[in-house]
Amino acid sequence: MADTVEVELIVIGAGVAGCTAALYAKRYGLDVVILDKGPPGGQLMTVSLVENYPGFPDGITGVELGQRVRQQVENHGVEIVAREATSIEPYEDGRWLVHSADGDYLAIAIIIATGVFPRSLNAPGEKELRGSGVSYCATCDGFLYRGEVVAVVGGGNTAVEEALYLADICKKVYLIHRRDRLRADPHISRQAIERENIEIIWNSAVDEIAGQTEVESLRLHDTQTGQERLLSVTGVFIAIGTIAHTDWLVGLVELADGFINTDIHMQTNQPGIFAAGDIRNTPLRQVATAIGDAAIAGYSAYQYVSRHRGQEYGDYPEPGPAAAEQP
Numbered sequence: 001m002a003d004t005v006e007v008e009l010i011v012i013g014a015g016v017a018g019c020t021a022a023l024y025a026k027r028y029g030l031d032v033v034i035l036d037k038g039p040p041g042g043q044l045m046t047v048s049l050v051e052n053y054p055g056f057p058d059g060i061t062g063v064e065l066g067q068r069v070r071q072q073v074e075n076h077g078v079e080i081v082a083r084e085a086t087s088i089e090p091y092e093d094g095r096w097l098v099h100s101a102d103g104d105y106l107a108i109a110i111i112i113a114t115g116v117f118p119r120s121l122n123a124p125g126e127k128e129l130r131g132s133g134v135s136y137c138a139t140c141d142g143f144l145y146r147g148e149v150v151a152v153v154g155g156g157n158t159a160v161e162e163a164l165y166l167a168d169i170c171k172k173v174y175l176i177h178r179r180d181r182l183r184a185d186p187h188i189s190r191q192a193i194e195r196e197n198i199e200i201i202w203n204s205a206v207d208e209i210a211g212q213t214e215v216e217s218l219r220l221h222d223t224q225t226g227q228e229r230l231l232s233v234t235g236v237f238i239a240i241g242t243i244a245h246t247d248w249l250v251g252l253v254e255l256a257d258g259f260i261n262t263d264i265h266m267q268t269n270q271p272g273i274f275a276a277g278d279i280r281n282t283p284l285r286q287v288a289t290a291i292g293d294a295a296i297a298g299y300s301a302y303q304y305v306s307r308h309r310g311q312e313y314g315d316y317p318e319p320g321p322a323a324a325e326q327p
């Protein structure tokens with residue numbers, strides 16, 4: 001066990017949920033480490049403006065909020081280590097061993113806060129031209145397409161927000177949506193519909209992203225008529241939702257559609273393993289909900305570790321079927 005780092009709590013993921021959970025647990029006196037496969041900050045680093053997180057009446061950029069949260073947890077003495085957790089296995093005395101390519105970590109409790117990732121279109125050309133015109137983040141890559149003609153694929157809040165953001169810097173933005181109405185909130189949908197340089201292409205799906213070394217065009221088909229169309233663009237931003245990467249947790253914790261089931265204490269079906277934020281099976285994935293989950297997970301982990309040490313703190317329940325307490 002020479003190379004194994006021993007702590008009381010391992011938090012996996014340094015997004016807003018992981019940092020908040022670590023902050024709470026550290027302030028309860030736990031010895032905590034955060035592992036993040038990077039870059040830390042998670043999805044917030046791709047959010048242009050967060051306007052619905054209380055306390056910032058004029059909104060705050062995702063980058064600034066992410067950096068502040070990280071700074072806060074580091075100021076409390078929590079180390080964020082650049083490591084990808086690849087598996088978790090039971091160890092002696094009810095502890096858990098977290099494996100990474102660069103070493104193992106052993107702890108009494110674990111909080112999984114690994115968030116979500118953008119969903120792929122799975123269209124020919126998408127993989128090959130990723131980073132050469134295919135992007136999943138307008139805030140990160142939009143400036144590369146200043147004055148150019150680009151497309152956004154999707155019809156939800158993220159797609160519409162990305163189209164509005166790109167419309168400020170690009171000559172023209174096509175918003176390609178499979179249906180005849182947007183799923184995004186009405187006020188931003190209206191803004192997109194009224195924006196001069198946004199053209200919404202309704203009832204259309206992307207069949208191919210074409211280009212020699214960089215994106216040159218998209219081949220679409222009309223979902224109603226089947227008619228094909230070629231669209232000349234230099235960039236395409238894919239915003240068709242998110243997916244949880246939980247393959248490495250299959251067989252360990254109970255999952256629902258890839259998301260982790262927890263009880264109201266954020267505990268999974270495994271004693272001492274908790275989950276928080278977007279990775280959790282939850283009806284809303286936002287900064288406010290991730291932070292709420294994480295505060296509970298940090299507190300629950302503290303109670304769990306205390307019990308493990310033989311100290312009694314509060315009336316922490318015995319682990320039971322996680323799904324039973326789902327809201």
Ligand SMILES: Cc1cc2nc3c(=O)[nH]c(=O)nc-3n(C[C@H](O)[C@H](O)[C@H](O)COP(=O)(O)OP(=O)(O)OC[C@H]3O[C@@H](n4cnc5c(N)ncnc54)[C@H](O)[C@@H]3O)c2cc1C
Pocket residue numbers: 012013014015016017018035036037038039040041042043044046047048049050051052053083084085086113114115116158276277278279285286287288290
């Ligand atoms: C474009 C966009 C706009 C948004 N706008 C808003 C908004 O206006 N308001 C709002 O409230 N919310 C918004 N959200 C949602 C909000 O950003 C998320 O709900 C929140 O950031 C989730 O935080 P998280 O910590 O759960 O996950 P994430 O931010 O996804 O963080 C997960 C972290 O885990 C790490 N990780 C993953 N797997 C591993 C592993 N195996 N080992 C180690 N580390 C790992 C990742 O590197 C990442 O740093 C938006 C999201 C997007 C994408």
